[in-house]
Amino acid sequence: MAAAFEPLQARRSRHRAAPDIPVPNTAGRPGAYTGSYGQLRLDWTIDRATSFAIGAVHFAIGDALRNAGGHDSNYLGIEIKRGW
Numbered sequence: 915m916a917a918a919f920e921p922l923q924a925r926r927s928r929h930r931a932a933p934d935i936p937v938p939n940t941a942g943r944p945g946a947y948t949g950s951y952g953q954l955r956l957d958w959t960i961d962r963a964t965s966f967a968i969g970a971v972h973f974a975i976g977d978a979l980r981n982a983g984g985h986d987s988n989y990l991g992i993e994i995k996r997g998w
Contacts, residue, residue, distance in 0.1 A: 939982040947976035949986075967993040 955969035971989040 937979065937982055937984070940978060946978065948978055949973055949975040963997050965993075965995045967991075967995075969993075 951971055951973040953969065953971045955967060957965065957967045959965050969991045973987045975984050975986055
């Protein structure tokens with residue numbers, strides 16, 4: 915399980931979305947708090963060459979992104995790895 919919070923570094927900077935795309939209407943506006951997230955990830959080694967993982971993330975946005983028209987988001991990821 916993980917949690918984090920993401921403040922804006924400089925007052926005149928824009929907030930950015932992955933992969934480093936500026937979010938419109940955030941430069942020069944008050945509010946440095948972009949949001950926080952919680953993450954749950956389960957990993958399972960099936961055998962020495964195969965692993966499986968499932969993860970869920972909830973990102974609760976702060977006022978800086980909400981005022982720019984953003985909304986909370988959720989993510990579910992499933993991963994299967996096979997090596998030799």
